Amino acid sequence: MAVIIRKPIKKYIAFFLLALMGGSVLAGLWLVKQRNLKQSQSYELLAAMPSSFVNSCQKASLQYNVPWELLASVYQVSAEHGLGKQLNEDEDIENIAKAISQSKARNSLNLDTTIIMHSMNVPFSIALEIRARGRLIANKSYLYSGAYSFPYAVAPYYTDTWGADRAGGRKHEGTDLFLPEGTPIYSVCSGKVEKLGWNKLGGERVGIRGNDQIYYYYAHLAEINPDLYTGMKVNRGALLGYTGHTGDAIATPDHLHFGMELPGGKWINPYNFLRYWQVANVLPISK
Numbered sequence: 017m018a019v020i021i022r023k024p025i026k027k028y029i030a031f032f033l034l035a036l037m038g039g040s041v042l043a044g045l046w047l048v049k050q051r052n053l054k055q056s057q058s059y060e061l062l063a064a065m066p067s068s069f070v071n072s073c074q075k076a077s078l079q080y081n082v083p084w085e086l087l088a089s090v091y092q093v094s095a096e097h098g099l100g101k102q103l104n105e106d107e108d109i110e111n112i113a114k115a116i117s118q119s120k121a122r123n124s125l126n127l128d129t130t131i132i133m134h135s136m137n138v139p140f141s142i143a144l145e146i147r148a149r150g151r152l153i154a155n156k157s158y159l160y161s162g163a164y165s166f167p168y169a170v171a172p173y174y175t176d177t178w179g180a181d182r183a184g185g186r187k188h189e190g191t192d193l194f195l196p197e198g199t200p201i202y203s204v205c206s207g208k209v210e211k212l213g214w215n216k217l218g219g220e221r222v223g224i225r226g227n228d229q230i231y232y233y234y235a236h237l238a239e240i241n242p243d244l245y246t247g248m249k250v251n252r253g254a255l256l257g258y259t260g261h262t263g264d265a266i267a268t269p270d271h272l273h274f275g276m277e278l279p280g281g282k283w284i285n286p287y288n289f290l291r292y293w294q295v296a297n298v299l300p301i302s303k
C-alpha cells in the first residue's frame with residue numbers, strides 16, 4: 017500500500033520541480049527582454065532630445081555639479097505637463113540646476129520625491145514622473161564615466177544633420193565629423209569587430225558591435241587599421257583607421273560618418289551621444 021502511494025507522489029514532486037525550473041528559465045528570459053527593451057527606450061529618449069537642450073543641460077550640469085540627466089528629466093516632464101516654458105532655454109535650465117544644487121538632491125538620482133517637489137515646486141505625481149524619467153536616462157551605460165569616449169583626440173566640426181536629404185531619396189542616418197584626411201579614428205566603446213572593409217556607400221568602413229549590443233558604424237575611412245580582423249575584440253579607444261572620403265563621400269570634404277543602430281535594426285541619431293562623450297572627455301566643443 018505504502019509503495020503505491022509513494023510512486024505518484026515522487027512523480028508529482030518531479031513534475032513540480034520541472035515546472036519550477038521551466039518557470040524560472042521563462043522568468044529569466046522575460047527579465048532579460050525587459051532590460052533590453054528599457055535600454056533601447058532610453059537610447060531613443062536621448063537621441064530624440066533637441067541637441068541644444070542636451071548642450072544646455074550639460075553646461076548647467078558642469079557649472080552646478082548636478083547630474084545632467086536629472087536636469088533633463090525635470091525640464092522635460094515639467095514642460096510635458098505645461099509647467100515649464102518651451103524647451104531649449106538656457107536660463108531656465110540654469111535656474112533648475114541652481115535650485116537642485118542648493119537642495120540636498122545634489123548628485124543623487126535616488127531622490128526623495130519631496131525634495132523634487134519643494135525645489136521644483138511641482139505636485140507629487142509629477143515629482144514621481146521626474147524621478148522615473150531621470151532613472152530611465154541615467155541607468156544606462158552610455159553615461160558611465162570611462163565606458164565611452166569620443167572617436168577623435170581633437171575636436172572636429174560637426175552639426176546635427178540627422179534626417180537631412182541625401183542622394184537617391186535617402187535620409188542621413190548618422191553624424192558627419194569633419195577633420196583632415198589621415199586624422200586617426202578611435203572606437204567609442206569596447207566590443208567586437210563585426211564588419212570590415214569596403215561597401216558601396218560607406219567606402220572603407222568599420223562596424224563594431226559594442227558590448228552594449230549597439231552597432232557602431234564608422235564610414236568613409238581613407239584607410240582601415242590593418243591589424244583589425246572580423247570577430248576581433250577591441251577596447252574603447254582602439255585605433256580603427258584614418259579619416260578620408262571614400263564611398264559616396266568621394267566628392268565631399270574628408271569626414272567620418274558615424275552611425276548607431278539599435279539591436280532591432282533601427283538607426284538612431286548619434287549626435288547627442290557624441291556631444292556627451294566629447295564633454296565627458298573634456299575636449300573643447302566646436303560650433
Ligand SMILES: [Zn+2]
Pocket residue numbers: 188190191192272273274
Ligand atoms: Zn554621413
